Amino acid sequence: MNDLSRSLSELPELPPPPGGWARLSQRLDAREALRRRGRWAGGLALAASVLLAVLNLPVAPVSPAPAGAAPATAVAGLIQQSQALEQRLAVLKSEAGVWSGALAGNAAGLQRDVALLDVQLSDLAFDPSADQRAAEVLWQRRVSLLNRLVSAHEAPTLTPATMTTTTTAGLGGDTAEAEVLEL
């Protein structure tokens, strides 16, 4: 880790506030409508709403979502799940007691698949005509893959008395007994 990345990692943790993504998404969904009313008014309103969402300030209840808005709400929820899983994964990786080449290989496959989803999500996010259901499907897969990764990292356990590595769940269902380490 270089100095720059170390200094970044030392920044304070700022987990998104509960429901923050949903609020942010709702306000970003309003972008088109706001723009129709005028650039100035739209820009100011959106900036204000983003600020409210980020700061987690109470906001007036929003109107019921129009037909077709459900996927956006679903996407916001999935993004929130995804971020929670990323945080969990980071903790598990840093605290891993044991890890094997087989588990690492399988995890790498899942990570490669997440990378393929991420390039597609990045493309869709900047396409104003993108079908929200497409984003929903991609985020669903991302959450599922992250769940598998979390399971894989939760599974390995170390029994100090015998130095036996056992994987009971997660990737590969690999149950491998390491050679007993002569301590």
Next chain:
Amino acid sequence: MKTSRFLTGLLLAASLTAPAQAKPTATDPAANAELRAQLQQAEQNLRAAREQLLKSARELARIQGQLGEDTPFSQAMGLLVDPRRAALGVSIAPGPLEKGRQRGVLVTGVTPGSGAEKAGIQSGDLILSANGQSLELAEDARPGPGLTLRQALRELEPGATVALVVERGDKRKTVSVVAQRQEGPTTLDFDIERFGPRGDLLLPRIPAEGGVPPPRPGPLFGRLMAGPLGGPGFQLARLDEDLAGYFKTREGVLVVKAPPVIEGAPALKSGDVIQSINGQPVRNPVDLLDQFFSLEPRAPLTLGVVRQGAAISLQGRVPEPPLPG
């Protein structure tokens, strides 16, 4: 929405992610020789097909990029099949609008194991510039921050470094992110779903809970993982308080069991503590194996090791994994 199962066999053949696994079953030596010759010919054909596919994929991506007509599918396929393409490892979305300006791009996800993760980038961060190119632009600027960033990252090759100015909360930092390919040994198995006029999505299938097929060797993806490094014979453990005292060091990762991971140097032994790999400190077992798998076969490899309380350096090369089949 149209869903179709990706023809795994076709992709496998095209991208050569899985080797020809056929083994001669005939006992007749002449028949064996004939099968071997057929196998060799098939492998040659696959290599030629792969080269053609890569060439076409690169050309397609280049033209689509010039036209501004990238699609999610073309992006994913490009990353999948082109060994010269790498990514930072983030999913991004438009940043907030403030005072008529678009403020960068928002990181909505960080790919596990990616360069972005290693650099400490987190979901929710705001990327404000990339390699000195500002992503804080007027609201009506074309291209906007998203396209500007994606164009800057389009030609990234593995190992390329990108300097990003990132904002988290009220703090800004500049970080260097190393682009990398994320390779996996698993059999490629995808769905394709069609949404609207922009075409298909490439959707990796989710492995069943509790089990995926064992890693398969392949000449492009995860070759090292297909070798002994990727097997159950490479076991590492974290040094807890008790083990640290016994092994006379608090830093590094304990080798429980190791295959031959380094050529031209004494082998690792159970009880060794690996403290660094090519000069980079090792933080935990997951980190160490990530670093191993990011190396190329035959690449120089130096391991800083504590053995029976004494620091030693093992210098050699990454082993060439066995040829598939």
